Amino acid sequence: MARITLDGIAHSYLPKPQSEADFALKRMDHVWQDGGAYALLGPSGCGKTTLLNIMSGLITPTRGRILFGAEDVTDLPTEQRNIAQVFQFPVIYDTMTVRDNLAFPLRNRRVPEADIKRRVDELIGMLNLQGKADRKARALTADEKQKISLGRGLVRSDVNAILLDEPLTVIDPHLKWELRSQLKHLHKRLGFTMIYVTHDQTEALTLADRVVVMYEGEVVQIGTPTELFETPRHTFVGYFIGSPGMNVIPCAVEGDRARLSPELSIPLGRHYATLSGKTELGIRPEFVRLGEAGDLPVNIRAVEDIGRHKIVRGQVAGRDFNAVLRDTDSVPAIPRASFDPARINIYADARLIEPEAA
Amino acid sequence: MLELIDITKATPSGIHVQSASMRLEKGSLNILLGPTLSGKTSLMRLMAGLDRPTSGDIRVDGKSVLGVRVQKRDVAMVYQQFINYPSLTVYENIASPLRVAGVPRAEIETRVRQAAGLLKLEPYLQRTPLNLSGGQQQRTALARAFVKRASLVLLDEPLANLDYKLREELRAELPRVFAEAGAILVYATTEPSEALLLGGKTATLHEGAVTQFGPTIEVYQRPADLRTAEIFSDPPLNIIRLRKDGTNFVLDGGISIPVPRASLALPDGDYIIGFRPHHLYLEPPGDGAVALKAKVAITEVTGSESFVHVDFADARWVALVHGVRIVKPDETVTVYLVPERFFIFDMSGALASGPAVKQAA
Numbered sequence: 001m002a003r004i005t006l007d008g009i010a011h012s013y014l015p016k017p018q019s020e021a022d023f024a025l026k027r028m029d030h031v032w033q034d035g036g037a038y039a040l041l042g043p044s045g046c047g048k049t050t051l052l053n054i055m056s057g058l059i060t061p062t063r064g065r066i067l068f069g070a071e072d073v074t075d076l077p078t079e080q081r082n083i084a085q086v087f088q089f090p091v092i093y094d095t096m097t098v099r100d101n102l103a104f105p106l107r108n109r110r111v112p113e114a115d116i117k118r119r120v121d122e123l124i125g126m127l128n129l130q131g132k133a134d135r136k137a138r139a140l141t142a143d144e145k146q147k148i149s150l151g152r153g154l155v156r157s158d159v160n161a162i163l164l165d166e167p168l169t170v171i172d173p174h175l176k177w178e179l180r181s182q183l184k185h186l187h188k189r190l191g192f193t194m195i196y197v198t199h200d201q202t203e204a205l206t207l208a209d210r211v212v213v214m215y216e217g218e219v220v221q222i223g224t225p226t227e228l229f230e231t232p233r234h235t236f237v238g239y240f241i242g243s244p245g246m247n248v249i250p251c252a253v254e255g256d257r258a259r260l261s262p263e264l265s266i267p268l269g270r271h272y273a274t275l276s277g278k279t280e281l282g283i284r285p286e287f288v289r290l291g292e293a294g295d296l297p298v299n300i301r302a303v304e305d306i307g308r309h310k311i312v313r314g315q316v317a318g319r320d321f322n323a324v325l326r327d328t329d330s331v332p333a334i335p336r337a338s339f340d341p342a343r344i345n346i347y348a349d350a351r352l353i354e355p356e357a358a
Numbered sequence: 359m360l361e362l363i364d365i366t367k368a369t370p371s372g373i374h375v376q377s378a379s380m381r382l383e384k385g386s387l388n389i390l391l392g393p394t395l396s397g398k399t400s401l402m403r404l405m406a407g408l409d410r411p412t413s414g415d416i417r418v419d420g421k422s423v424l425g426v427r428v429q430k431r432d433v434a435m436v437y438q439q440f441i442n443y444p445s446l447t448v449y450e451n452i453a454s455p456l457r458v459a460g461v462p463r464a465e466i467e468t469r470v471r472q473a474a475g476l477l478k479l480e481p482y483l484q485r486t487p488l489n490l491s492g493g494q495q496q497r498t499a500l501a502r503a504f505v506k507r508a509s510l511v512l513l514d515e516p517l518a519n520l521d522y523k524l525r526e527e528l529r530a531e532l533p534r535v536f537a538e539a540g541a542i543l544v545y546a547t548t549e550p551s552e553a554l555l556l557g558g559k560t561a562t563l564h565e566g567a568v569t570q571f572g573p574t575i576e577v578y579q580r581p582a583d584l585r586t587a588e589i590f591s592d593p594p595l596n597i598i599r600l601r602k603d604g605t606n607f608v609l610d611g612g613i614s615i616p617v618p619r620a621s622l623a624l625p626d627g628d629y630i631i632g633f634r635p636h637h638l639y640l641e642p643p644g645d646g647a648v649a650l651k652a653k654v655a656i657t658e659v660t661g662s663e664s665f666v667h668v669d670f671a672d673a674r675w676v677a678l679v680h681g682v683r684i685v686k687p688d689e690t691v692t693v694y695l696v697p698e699r700f701f702i703f704d705m706s707g708a709l710a711s712g713p714a715v716k717q718a719a
């Protein structure tokens with residue numbers, strides 16, 4: 001295992017990139033700590049797969065260096081980087097047994113058979129495949145095959161990192177819960193460095209200690225799930241994380257109040273300097289209160305009961321907004337909304353603005 | 359109206375649909391919910407006329423359509439994979455079914471523009487599909503299905519290959535787009551949350567059989583059997599087997615939980631108890647909760663919610679709690695169950711008694 005350093009990495013698919021816009025991955029500097037669990041999260045086309053391919057060696061970056069520990073591996077091919085990879089679709093040998101599939105990466109490296117047996121038995125136990133160890137892989141279900149792909153990624157104890165590219169996308173929702181918690185458990189037990197690419201926020205947030213959110217070739221925030229939820233540093237993060245995402249409402253910031261329209265202004269709880277550019281406030285649907293009293297008159301368009309909570313969709317100050325209510329809450333006949341001041345974030349040109357010190 | 363009357367589809371490889379009966383009304387949204395290989399696609403192919411059932415009848419407005427060729431059926435279908443004509447522009451892709459049907463040029467223009475408007479494709483009409491994002495490609499396939507004005511529209515996991523956020527967006531638009539057209543809409547998904555967000559009616563499927571069919575929220579709140587409750591729960595349903603002994607549910611060598619009043623009349627004996635993850639609490643939720651000690655296996659935090667996986671006896675449960683709640687693995691915690699929230703299934707899996715359903719005000 002090793003620390004992975006990205007030193008001024010940038011990548012363009014054009015032979016002679018001219019401007020910033022020509023880069024699919026804009027300049028980034030980052031250190032992946034040894035043993036960390038990271039997710040790369042973003043919509044398709046955001047550059048997350050490009051970044052993963054740079055780390056695995058499928059792509060040589062246009063600019064910058066990549067280091068495993070102290071060693072510069074920028075020009076090394078994949079097979080010399082000592083990494084394990086797991087892909088969206090299972091990569092296994094159908095004609096081999098489960099046990100032989102798991103042993104394969106070790107036999108390739110001439111690990112002694114006794115060590116192989118110990119390691120493979122341990123993994124079979126951790127993956128709950130005890131009853132199927134001597135079956136041919138062909139006879140397994142899709143999720144069992146993907147378990148073996150994961151196992152093959154984890155079987156070698158000497159890899160620098162394991163890179164996973166949307167490994168749970170084709171798995172049914174119920175089995176996702178099982179595979180996800182198994183992977184998390186294995187990560188805690190074995191301590192490998194894990195970099196996990198996904199567009200699914202639940203997977204990213206639940207698996208990773210730190211999530212790297214990417215948007216249009218750029219890293220817009222790196223943070224813990226809690227940081228991304230509570231203080232998105234960019235309105236895109238607010239929108240992309242959370243379901244529904246953060247409400248983003250244009251406003252004028254006047255000291256410690258936000259003005260939503262000539263008649264409507266709400267308290268912010270904190271004081272802000274005079275701002276220029278496009279100013280907006282962000283409030284998570286979870287922190288919108290609906291009651292008989294409140295600062296803001298609202299129109300309710302729909303109340304969706306999705307079981308564990310309700311999503312209320314409506315308009316406030318002429319803008320669409322969503323509120324999330326617990327399943328036991330009800331919507332008053334003439335509702336008014338209030339935003340928890342401690343949970344309001346202020347943005348100028350999409351970037352988070354810190355309030356002034358009290 | 360489309361009626362499936364006791365249809366079964368069997369091939370040498372197995373039974374794909376088992377005695378399914380459904381009535382689908384005009385202008386309705388119907389969801390087929392179940393895991394991979396539960397029969398969703400097989401059922402849709404039968405509805406479309408692409409396959410013929412081994413037994414049973416399919417009727418449209420009371421008349422059997424088993425003898426009607428698929429080309430003569432009034433059906434549009436969209437698949438999980440984005441299927442478009444790669445060499446045609448988006449405009450021509452959308453127009454293609456109308457050209458085949460010999461619709462006059464002026465009307466084609468009107469209908470393509472309308473479909474493109476609804477699916478937000480106006481800026482891309484002159485591009486070819488391969489120059490579009492996945493979301494736009496699937497919007498094109500959906501617009502082509504829409505423009506036909508078919509009376510039966512089948513969408514087979516149409517959003518499965520799209521980004522999470524794009525799914526959210528299209529999911530909000532789709533029912534509206536097709537409801538306005540007055541078609542019978544059938545929508546297959548593996549995801550319980552998608553069914554709840556779409557609303558309408560839901561049929562839950564297990565190994566080719568429809569386990570329940572009714573208004574989506576009712577199937578969710580009052581599943582007829584254990585299978586249905588399991589299919590319609592994400593995170594997975596928490597389950598434990600207990601014995602009813604008078605006024606208590608007991609577990610040998612362990613716990614005793616009061617039987618909810620509404621279920622006291624059940625005969626004594628073994629039951630399978632199911633309860634949803636948001637009804638397993640880490641703080642006392644109020645009167646009538648039962649405290650148990652459980653061992654934490656793993657915690658997952660999303661920022662807005664936390665999923666705390668715990669082991670109790672030989673069961674693995676998930677507690678879904680609001681906010682950030684981090685509990686270390688192997689720690690023993692007190693969890694709270696609310697018997698009033700129990701789904702009580704008999705040993706055959708049929709619902710014997712369930713929680714009272716609150717009526718919407």
